[in-house]
Amino acid sequence: MLKIALTGNIGSGKSTVAKLFEDCGFYVYDADKIIKDLYREKGEVYEKVIEVFGREILSEDNSIDTKKLADIVFSDRGKLKILEDITHSALYRRLDEVFKTLPKDAVAIVEASLVLEKKTKGRYDFLVLVYAPYDVCKLRSLAKGITQEDFERRWKNQMDPEEKLKRADYVVDNSGDLKKTKERVAELCKLFKNFVSFQP
Numbered sequence: 800m801l802k803i804a805l806t807g808n809i810g811s812g813k814s815t816v817a818k819l820f821e822d823c824g825f826y827v828y829d830a831d832k833i834i835k836d837l838y839r840e841k842g843e844v845y846e847k848v849i850e851v852f853g854r855e856i857l858s859e860d861n862s863i864d865t866k867k868l869a870d871i872v873f874s875d876r877g878k879l880k881i882l883e884d885i886t887h888s889a890l891y892r893r894l895d896e897v898f899k900t901l902p903k904d905a906v907a908i909v910e911a912s913l914v915l916e917k918k919t920k921g922r923y924d925f926l927v928l929v930y931a932p933y934d935v936c937k938l939r940s941l942a943k944g945i946t947q948e949d950f951e952r953r954w955k956n957q958m959d960p961e962e963k964l965k966r967a968d969y970v971v972d973n974s975g976d977l978k979k980t981k982e983r984v985a986e987l988c989k990l991f992k993n994f995v996s997f998q999p
Contacts, residue, residue, distance in 0.1 A: 800903055800904070800906075800907065801924050801925070801994055801995050802907050802909070802922070802923045802924050803909070803924060804911060804922075804926045805820070805927050806915065806928055806967075807912070807929030807930065808912070808954065808957045809957065810935070810937060811929045811973060812939070812980070815977075815980070816929045816973060816980065817829065819980070819981060819984040820984060820987075821908075825906040825907070825988070825991070826901060826905055827910065828908070828909050830911035831910075831911075833890055833894070835865065837889055837890070837893065843889070844889045845863065848868070848886075851885070852868060852871060852882075856871070869949075873952045873956065879956060883917065887919070891919070904995045905995070906991045906994075913957070915958050916957060920966070925969060925991075926969075927967065927968065928964065928970050928971070930960055930963070930964060930971065931972075931973050931974040932960065932974055933960070936954070936960075
């Protein structure tokens with residue numbers, strides 16, 4: 800089995816590229832979605848987050864209001880680190896459980912923003928970076944309805960994409976033409992399928 804981290808900054812187009820990998824027949828997992836699922840399950844992660852951040856982050860139905868939580872943590876790096884420590888350990892436990900259920904020739908893609916920032920690259924066989932420069936990421940984010948303030952504070956908590964270029968195993972340049980992005984993903988699909996076909 801091949802485990803691949805798919806990373807990139809806010810607005811780079813990770814979800815677009817993840818969908819293209821899914822179309823290749825790969826197993827694709829969204830780290831943010833898994834964390835939200837853990838909140839919804841109202842188990843250990845839910846309890847720990849409420850214990851640290853208080854019941855004011857809850858909606859009327861007692862579910863965690865992720866916008867309220869984001870407003871707290873993205874304005875305080877210390878609180879952000881605490882939240883990440885709670886959620887990321889649970890995330891990887893859940894992923895390990897999922898990976899055990901996959902066939903030996905599976906290619907598993909995990910879409911996650913903070914692989915390099917959290918130094919979890921070693922959990923994967925390869926790291927694929929979805930690259931787009933600051934201006935492009937900002938325009939895309941604003942077009943999706945993210946406020947400029949929200950974009951800037953999230954961007955500040957992510958490593959500069961130019962630095963990520965130096966650390967990635969493979970790069971999908973998603974700064975322009977979608978046709979070129981699709982062509983590059985098709986190349987990587989073929990490459991990764993070859994890798995698993997030669998694994999013992």
